[in-house]
Amino acid sequence: MIIWVDGPYGVGKTAVSKKLKEKLGNRVELLESDYYSEEILKKIVEEARASHTMPHIGGTIPQNNIRFLREFKNVIEEKFEDTSKHWIIDMALTRMECKENLFDCLQREGKNMVHLILVADEKTIKERIMKDENRMKDLALDYLEHNISFLNDNYPDAIRIKTDNRDIDDVVAEAIAIIKSKENS
Numbered sequence: 001m002i003i004w005v006d007g008p009y010g011v012g013k014t015a016v017s018k019k020l021k022e023k024l025g026n027r028v029e030l031l032e033s034d035y036y037s038e039e040i041l042k043k044i045v046e047e048a049r050a051s052h053t054m055p056h057i058g059g060t061i062p063q064n065n066i067r068f069l070r071e072f073k074n075v076i077e078e079k080f081e082d083t084s085k086h087w088i089i090d091m092a093l094t095r096m097e098c099k100e101n102l103f104d105c106l107q108r109e110g111k112n113m114v115h116l117i118l119v120a121d122e123k124t125i126k127e128r129i130m131k132d133e134n135r136m137k138d139l140a141l142d143y144l145e146h147n148i149s150f151l152n153d154n155y156p157d158a159i160r161i162k163t164d165n166r167d168i169d170d171v172v173a174e175a176i177a178i179i180k181s182k183e184n185s
Contacts, residue, residue: 009125016168016175096154159178
């Protein structure tokens with residue numbers, strides 16, 4: 001099963017995903033899109049150097065970089081071959097390129113997926129973004145309204161979990177209950 005943890009910047013995807021991994025233990029693995037984004041970018045640059053060409057990187061963020069999306073889809077499919085594990089993916093599906101070239105493709109292939117969208121009010125998310133030292137704050141704030149709208153408009157069947165005014169353990173407990181109910185259905 002693929003457990004897709006989605007939501008706009010600052011909603012808590014990474015924290016929830018890591019805590020889910022911790023709570024679910026050895027039966028799950030975490031595929032962090034940020035890690036693979038860096039790894040795939042390195043691969044693109046190395047290939048360009050080897051062929052003495054300029055690297056074609058595409059979009060600047062993973063959600064609109066077609067090359068990244070294709071490569072990351074390959075990683076997911078390769079990992080998914082190990083059916084003894086569940087795979088947690090923390091990645092915002094907030095661009096049409098991302099939806100069409102990654103998420104929709106995996107759905108069409110019949111992958112067993114639980115799509116969790118973490119939600120919070122805009123004020124809470126903005127506060128979290130401003131406190132985060134590792135985030136591109138201006139970009140995150142500029143796209144926040146778009147990202148929330150995109151998620152609402154394009155994923156009506158996703159399961160939404162509120163994160164504002166909640167302890168991370170409560171959010172993770174809710175996610176685990178949803179995952180277990182999907183496993184048993």
